[in-house]
Amino acid sequence: MLGFNIFAAKLEMFVLSGLLSGAAGGAYALLFGYVGSTFASFQYSIEALLFTLLGGAGTLLGPLVGVVLMVTMIDKLSELTSAYLLVIGVVLIALVLWFPKGLLGTIRERWAPWLM
Incomplete structure (x- = not known):
């Protein structure tokens, strides 16, 4: 218009x-x-969506927070165990259950409406 x-x-x-x-x-x-062809695998193609889900899709800083948290979590868990993707999957399922709009989206909705 x-x-x-x-x-x-x-x-x-x-x-x-x-x-x-x-x-x-x-x-x-x-x-x-x-x-190599491993960069076309499911793990790499879904990462951008997972970063956004973790931080919060409707927020400005949510994807950035999601990238920082997810990369840190992958780095630290891969040092501890070879089954780090299983742990990350459980964490993401818990996140979707308790923080359906991502971390910053849920924090903004519940406690801080001024948050970007």
Whole structure:
């Protein structure tokens, strides 16, 4: 209603997203000289969704908090056990049960409505 071409804006963001993803993959391949088929596995393809779920999808800082917590949790648990993905799965199930809007989303809803 404001005169913006929504289709063009969505297409532009889609192309920009693909460009950045492709550049990141190319940089990884140049850095290590090899990109195996394991990067197309379920674990890596679902990580971005899990980061957002952990932090809170409707918040500005939620995905950032989710990335920090998840990477730290994966790093510390992988030092302790080889079954760290099982522990992370249980933690994520508990998170969805008790914090359905993510950590920051639930905190914002219950205690701090000013939180971004």
